[in-house]
Amino acid sequence: MRNKRKFELGKFRIAVGLLALMLCVPSLSLGWGAGGHMMVASIAYKRLNPRARTQAMALLVRPINPAAVSAKSTDFVNAAHWADDLRPFAEFDAFKPLHFIDIPFATDGTVLPADLPDPDNIVKALEDNVNILKTSTDKDAQAQALRLIIHFVGDIHQPLHCSTRVSAANPQGDRGGNLVAITVAGKRTNLHSYWDGGIGKFPKTGANFAPPPLSEIPAAIAQAKFRNPATDPRLKLNDPFNFQAWADESFALAKSTAYDDISTGGTPTAAYNLKALKVARQRVAWGGYRLAALLNAIWP
Secondary structure, three states, X not given: OOOHHHHOOOOOOOOHHHHHXXXXXOOOOOOOOHHXXXXXXHHHHXXXXXXXXXXXXXXXXXXXXXXXXXXXXXXXXXXXXXXHHOOOOHHHXXXXXXXXXXXXXXXXXXXXXXXXXXXXXXXHHHHHXXXXXXXXXXXXXXXXXXXXXXXXXXHHOOHHHOOEEEOOOOOOOOOOOOOOEEEEOOEEEEHHHHHHOOOOOOXXXXXXXXXXXXXXXXXXXXXXXXXXXXXOHHHOOOOOOOHHHHHHHHHHHHHHHHOXXXXXXXXXXXXXXXXXXXXXXXXXXXXXXXXXXHHHHHOO
């Protein structure tokens, strides 16, 4: 948020206008499913240097608010879905807009909204939380910042978290595909949720958003890393703080892949699924590589 203190535990306040806005909009998907986030975190954890690993684990065991939720994710991989585990807690509603950045585009000539993207977005959230992690003397604030960073680095690599398609039907945007109803295997869902689940191929979230077991993550990671090596120069791992560039990549992929050849009421074709899955796996792998580079730069 604009005021860094809104990220510090127990110090933020939910603005009345923001709360009213949230109560008026549909429920939105908040990122890769738990499985995708766990994949990103697992890839990153194996690449952390010894100091970064020690610092991260010391922060993750802190029983920050809500303590009962944090106690269930004291390891690095499960901490990746902590930000989504806050859904039931109204005091954390101010975090919801920070999972994405609605960069608008249109294909039918509709004029783009002047108020998008909102200045309170995932790029700003990453900048602010990195600053907290680097400079704060409040260990609980740092612990919260770390959990948000682990999650938001995953989110910013999901193409539909960095885009919104504006049209005559949705002049304010389709909320990253949340308003694009599609049918998959005979069941109704929306485009955003389909991507959150890795085109149906990532480890699946259980009942009541329960994360998948850790045992399902390694095989999914192997598929994500295949043909997506950390040596790809496009990753620019020597520039781990360029969050806007990551968002711009996702925006371009949303236009070229996520929104390509799909419309409201449609069913993804086999060709669409093949192309989309390739992108989803690459983005998870890149998110993991970059998360490690970011934390290694903070704690060299």
